[in-house]
Amino acid sequence: MQAEQIYPSIPAIANTDQSALAFAHQSGVNAVWLDALSQVVSRLTQFGETTVPVELNEALQELAQLQYVELESHDAGALAATLLGQPALLTNYFWSVWVPRYLLSCGLKVAVTPHLTSSVDEAHHCTVVFRIPGSRETAREFLTDLATQYPGCTPEIVAIQAGDALCPKEAGSNA
Numbered sequence: 297m298q299a300e301q302i303y304p305s306i307p308a309i310a311n312t313d314q315s316a317l318a319f320a321h322q323s324g325v326n327a328v329w330l331d332a333l334s335q336v337v338s339r340l341t342q343f344g345e346t347t348v349p350v351e352l353n354e355a356l357q358e359l360a361q362l363q364y365v366e367l368e369s370h371d372a373g374a375l376a377a378t379l380l381g382q383p384a385l386l387t388n389y390f391w392s393v394w395v396p397r398y399l400l401s402c403g404l405k406v407a408v409t410p411h412l413t414s415s416v417d418e419a420h421h422c423t424v425v426f427r428i429p430g431s432r433e434t435a436r437e438f439l440t441d442l443a444t445q446y447p448g449c450t451p452e453i454v455a456i457q458a459g460d461a462l463c464p465k466e467a468g469s470n471a
Contacts, residue, residue: 304319304406304407305406305407305408305409306319306406306407306408306409307408307409308387308388308391308392308408308409316330316391316395316396316399316406316408317330317331317334319399319404319406320399320402320404323402323404325399325402325404330395330398332349332352333352333355333356333390334390334395336348336352336356336377337386337387337390340365340377340378340379340383340386341379341383341384341386341387342383344378344379345376345377345378345379346376346377347370347374347375347376347377348367348374348375348376348377349373349374349375350373350374350375352375353367353375356375356377358394359386359389359390359394362389363380363381364379364380364381364385364386364389365377365378365379365380365386366378366380391408392407392408392409395408396408426438
């Protein structure tokens, strides 16, 4: 069995028949419930607010605790949900963190890669620190895998610093 079949990587913007929801359904997970949650996230990102069945309250509490959304009791059996931040932050968190973790709790291991929209001329830079135990080969494999996680985009690693650069300097040293 190929690794892709055991541990698929699904783009968040995949067609319906190739989506994480379809994968869940094909694997025997209640995709109707998961689809209801994805519809809530979709409406929040599109309209900034929506009405949510109270049955989804527990699942949405994490998003509320992280301050992506605000939940208020509305009518009997419903909640009012309001988007608090940028729509892209909510959708990327939902598809790249929440959905894979939920599927893992159901016994399915899957990665959902976020949909990153940007023009060709636009570049985003960020500094990320990873502590990678093991050999340089292990670190190389990790970074190679990381660079391939965004299909359709061409992320590049522009600098690598190995060693103990982040460890506190010894007392009395100048730097």
